Amino acid sequence: MGVVGAALGASSGRYSGGAEARVGQAHKCTSSGLGPREVPRARGWRPLGGLLRGSLQRRARPGERGGGRSLEWAGSSRGPRDDVRSGMSMTLTEPTPVLTETPMGATLMPPRRSISDLVTRGTSTGVLLQDLTTISSSIPWLRAQRYWADAGLHVFTSGEVPYGATNSGEPSRKAVEMYVASLRAAEQAGCREASSYVLELGTGCGLFAKLFLDQLRARSDAAGNRDYERTTYIVADYSKGLLEDTRKSGVFAAHEERVRRVHLPTRDWRAALAAALPEAVGAIRAIHANYLLDSLPFTILSWFEGRLFEVRIRTRLREELLRPGMSPPPVTDALASESWLAEVLESTPESAHTALRIEAEYLPVERASLPLPELIPRPTPTAATDSAAHASLQVLHGYGAIEFLDEVLGALRADGYFVTMDYNCPCPRKEPIEFQSYGSSVASGVNFAQLEAFARARPDCQVGVPTEDPTFLQARCFARGGAPTEVIQLFGALYSKEAEERIEAAHRSAKELAREKYYEAARWKFEEAYRLQPFNWNLLHSIGSFLENTLREHDAALEVAKRALLLNHLSPELWNLLGDCHYNLDDTVAAEQAYLQAVRLSPCNPRGHANLAYVFLRRGDAAEALRLIGHALALDRLGEIREELLGKQAEALQVRREHALRHKNYEMTSRSGYHALPGRVFAAHSTHGRA
Numbered sequence: 001m002g003v004v005g006a007a008l009g010a011s012s013g014r015y016s017g018g019a020e021a022r023v024g025q026a027h028k029c030t031s032s033g034l035g036p037r038e039v040p041r042a043r044g045w046r047p048l049g050g051l052l053r054g055s056l057q058r059r060a061r062p063g064e065r066g067g068g069r070s071l072e073w074a075g076s077s078r079g080p081r082d083d084v085r086s087g088m089s090m091t092l093t094e095p096t097p098v099l100t101e102t103p104m105g106a107t108l109m110p111p112r113r114s115i116s117d118l119v120t121r122g123t124s125t126g127v128l129l130q131d132l133t134t135i136s137s138s139i140p141w142l143r144a145q146r147y148w149a150d151a152g153l154h155v156f157t158s159g160e161v162p163y164g165a166t167n168s169g170e171p172s173r174k175a176v177e178m179y180v181a182s183l184r185a186a187e188q189a190g191c192r193e194a195s196s197y198v199l200e201l202g203t204g205c206g207l208f209a210k211l212f213l214d215q216l217r218a219r220s221d222a223a224g225n226r227d228y229e230r231t232t233y234i235v236a237d238y239s240k241g242l243l244e245d246t247r248k249s250g251v252f253a254a255h256e257e258r259v260r261r262v263h264l265p266t267r268d269w270r271a272a273l274a275a276a277l278p279e280a281v282g283a284i285r286a287i288h289a290n291y292l293l294d295s296l297p298f299t300i301l302s303w304f305e306g307r308l309f310e311v312r313i314r315t316r317l318r319e320e321l322l323r324p325g326m327s328p329p330p331v332t333d334a335l336a337s338e339s340w341l342a343e344v345l346e347s348t349p350e351s352a353h354t355a356l357r358i359e360a361e362y363l364p365v366e367r368a369s370l371p372l373p374e375l376i377p378r379p380t381p382t383a384a385t386d387s388a389a390h391a392s393l394q395v396l397h398g399y400g401a402i403e404f405l406d407e408v409l410g411a412l413r414a415d416g417y418f419v420t421m422d423y424n425c426p427c428p429r430k431e432p433i434e435f436q437s438y439g440s441s442v443a444s445g446v447n448f449a450q451l452e453a454f455a456r457a458r459p460d461c462q463v464g465v466p467t468e469d470p471t472f473l474q475a476r477c478f479a480r481g482g483a484p485t486e487v488i489q490l491f492g493a494l495y496s497k498e499a500e501e502r503i504e505a506a507h508r509s510a511k512e513l514a515r516e517k518y519y520e521a522a523r524w525k526f527e528e529a530y531r532l533q534p535f536n537w538n539l540l541h542s543i544g545s546f547l548e549n550t551l552r553e554h555d556a557a558l559e560v561a562k563r564a565l566l567l568n569h570l571s572p573e574l575w576n577l578l579g580d581c582h583y584n585l586d587d588t589v590a591a592e593q594a595y596l597q598a599v600r601l602s603p604c605n606p607r608g609h610a611n612l613a614y615v616f617l618r619r620g621d622a623a624e625a626l627r628l629i630g631h632a633l634a635l636d637r638l639g640e641i642r643e644e645l646l647g648k649q650a651e652a653l654q655v656r657r658e659h660a661l662r663h664k665n666y667e668m669t670s671r672s673g674y675h676a677l678p679g680r681v682f683a684a685h686s687t688h689g690r691a
């Protein structure tokens with residue numbers, strides 16, 4: 001306790017790791033001239049006025065995207081710490097700097113920084129671009145906004161941003177189940193509208209929407225109830241490029257009549273919707289947002305011994321990226337620095353997502369100075385009941401997600417609902433809250449408990465929470481007061497861990513059986529899995545690969561690949577599978593077309609180039625095969641298919657050599673006429689001469 005207080009006093013209130021780290025930090029700050037400062041508030045933030053109603057004192061819970069590349073941390077995001085409180089660590093880990101004579105006669109200098117400091121803060125290197133600031137006013141955050149604003153389909157098809165979980169077809173099935181249940185309930189209540197709106201915010205590549213409309217049409221045709229024809233699906237995104245690409249990619253080719261596109265600003269999207277489709281605002285039956293709430297402004301807070309701290313981050317550029325003659329704008333001008341950075345990285349696109357190093361420190365903060373202070377959960381004593389009774393407790397304060405939810409609720413019909421899928425960040429927690437970064441995006445999960453608390457405090461809002469969350473992708477439902485209970489209950493059943501496991505079990509066990517070489521059993525299981533998820537192209541990819549690569553049943557695999565591509569023609573993996581089927585059926589023309597499509601969708605993936613090399617080699621064009629193999633080798637930076645490529649390269653070189661030898665022999669043969677050798681020439685001449 002005493003240690004913490006003293007350290008705070010000495011270090012102008014900064015926390016960056018353990019108590020030892022703070023001693024080092026205080027010194028470092030003085031020597032670098034960094035004193036306490038006014039930290040800028042989140043850019044563009046404004047209070048929400050009438051947003052808050054009632055008291056909001058509810059608490060939290062827990063997260064496929066949990067992985068991902070984390071931003072390059074030069075420092076730590078750890079909260080004010082608990083494990084060095086005993087004082088013992090202080091005495092043990094701050095040795096006096098003396099030269100030490102080792103038994104072997106070598107002289108060692110003790111480290112200048114404590115081990116705690118070194119392990120929690122790392123080494124600060126790189127060109128300083130911006131000093132400590134809130135996450136949402138930081139350069140990485142501004143960069144993330146630029147990333148989404150400039151994004152196109154390629155961010156998904158290249159594998160930069162994972163999209164399989166939310167776009168596999170299964171989440172769309174659940175969404176259709178909810179929607180149809182809501183329509184039937186409205187009919188029974190005599191309040192079904194003539195034409196219904198479904199809105200998806202942050203549509204990305206558009207597959208979730210496409211597979212929703214596919215399945216809605218199939219159900220509606222089967223039931224003959226025209227649900228499909230009476231639906232307008234609004235696809236809305238912050239990225240103009242992504243919206244435009246939903247046109248170019250043809251993802252809605254079969255549904256264009258049912259689709260409206262709306263470009264959204266970062267905030268006040270309801271006004272943008274009202275401008276584009278005035279009749280839709282307040283009339284939407286179902287709203288969906290997948291992997292979007294985690295991209296909205298947030299901050300990371302830490303409670304420690306009754307005081308509140310906030311994460312501030314410092315941003316540096318990797319030293320080697322600063323070429324001679326370049327100098328960054330002043331560290332106080334974040335916007336100019338971010339634009340400058342974007343220009344610098346244009347010439348080194350391969351470094352674009354790894355250029356920055358960030359350091360984090362926790363600074364004391366007044367709760368009232370933060371956005372939506374009433375909604376910041378204050379940890380209860382029970383939140384820290386175990387051995388680390390005085391542990392710091394970290395909280396994700398997702399004020400952007402709350403503001404967003406408020407807008408969503410205002411856009412819904414009285415019996416409408418909103419379903420969001422994301423990864424839950426359970427708070428408060430003793431562990432640090434990590435950033436995740438796909439491409440140059442910045443995210444940190446969603447504090448679902450905080451959203452629930454916000455919604456429950458409103459008089460006209462219902463909340464749906466599954467009995468138990470699935471491990472990888474979690475969902476919540478927020479509905480207006482008029483939404484029927486059975487729809488909320490259906491949500492709980494559809495999005496629970498139990499339901500997910502029931503649906504996924506057959507697919508998982510089919511793959512397992514195939515791995516174990518129980519092929520007949522695997523066939524049966526795959527068929528069972530297909531019956532459960534007929535619109536899941538990911539599952540069809542597994543079935544196709546099993547038929548193609550394991551059973552070598554190329555005709556059957558070809559049919560499966562074609563069916564899968566009808567569901568998702570944006571998957572390079574499916575085009576490669578189709579190409580493999582054609583290749584093994586000796587149709588190199590069709591194989592080439594399929595592989596080219598894979599390369600178009602994901603030009604930096606070595607697999608498509610490697611496959612094209614196979615086609616050229618089979619055609620005897622070893623030179624082109626070698627060129628493609630070289631290209632694939634350069635792209636295969638992690639060496640994932642290097643062995644295979646090197647094997648193929650050796651084969652292509654052998655073919656080249658054989659060609660060359662044959663050619664050489666031919667030349668020899670053609671030159672071996674009567675005048676090819678001196679003796680023969682002479683003989684021929686003399687014969688001629690004699691004749």
Ligand SMILES: C[S@@+](CC[C@H](N)C(=O)[O-])C[C@H]1O[C@@H](n2cnc3c(N)ncnc32)[C@H](O)[C@@H]1O
Pocket residue numbers: 148149151161162163166167201202203204205236237238239242264265266267289290291292295296
């Ligand atoms: C991680 S992607 C998820 C895309 C899609 N929902 C999915 O599950 O694949 C985030 C999407 O949200 C969009 N986005 C980011 N910030 C946004 C904002 N403030 N308003 C609306 N869309 C936003 C991005 O352009 C991108 O399409």
